[in-house]
Amino acid sequence: MADAALTGKSEKRYQMGKMIVAVIALMLAAVPLAAQAAEADKEKAQVTEADLKKGEKVFKRKCRQCHNADKEKKKIGPHLVGLFGRKAGTVDGFRYSSAMKAKGEEGLVWDAETLDEYLTRPKKMVPKGKMMFPGLKKEADRFNLIGYLEKVTKKPAE
Numbered sequence: 001m002a003d004a005a006l007t008g009k010s011e012k013r014y015q016m017g018k019m020i021v022a023v024i025a026l027m028l029a030a031v032p033l034a035a036q037a038a039e040a041d042k043e044k045a046q047v048t049e050a051d052l053k054k055g056e057k058v059f060k061r062k063c064r065q066c067h068n069a070d071k072e073k074k075k076i077g078p079h080l081v082g083l084f085g086r087k088a089g090t091v092d093g094f095r096y097s098s099a100m101k102a103k104g105e106e107g108l109v110w111d112a113e114t115l116d117e118y119l120t121r122p123k124k125m126v127p128k129g130k131m132m133f134p135g136l137k138k139e140a141d142r143f144n145l146i147g148y149l150e151k152v153t154k155k156p157a158e
């Protein structure tokens, strides 16, 4: 009987020990998690300011073959000069799809928000549009690109 009481006690102590180990392990695991969260916050803070160099790279790789951003000259697509605040489908002399012209008539105006939506998946926003571009899946790419466009598509002060 005395023996059984003893093992009962040491069993309890053993269980306590296990719990303490578990708590310590949890605390240790929480440290890198907290560090990761801080890192993620830092990244978020960084993308509140567009990286124009990266934005330019995205433009050169994905858009330049079809668009001029700083010259009022069409390529396969319309030029993008004065893009911000411009109504969709309204560059003179460019043959837009009727879908894009209709969007403009419905009141679509290009700004950071509407561009973000369009460039994510052009065919989703303008299903019958004629821009042959699948879309930019990465939010950071769109963010940097739009920041770059906002800067380079400004008309020079007259």
Ligand code: HEC
Residues within 6 Å of the ligand: 059, 062, 063, 064, 065, 066, 067, 076, 077, 078, 083, 087, 088, 089, 090, 091, 095, 096, 097, 098, 099, 100, 101, 110, 115, 119, 126, 128, 129, 130, 131, 132, 133, 136
């Ligand atoms: C393969 C050629 C091609 C590529 C690549 C392309 N575009 Fe286009 N883009 C077009 C065409 C063509 C239109 C006209 C669409 C229509 O009429 O439906 C257009 C329309 C647009 C419009 C609307 C312009 C307006 O005047 O309403 C914007 C903004 C635009 N493109 C931005 C971009 C950006 C930014 C990229 C790169 C991420 C890009 N495009 C990639 C061909 C292209």
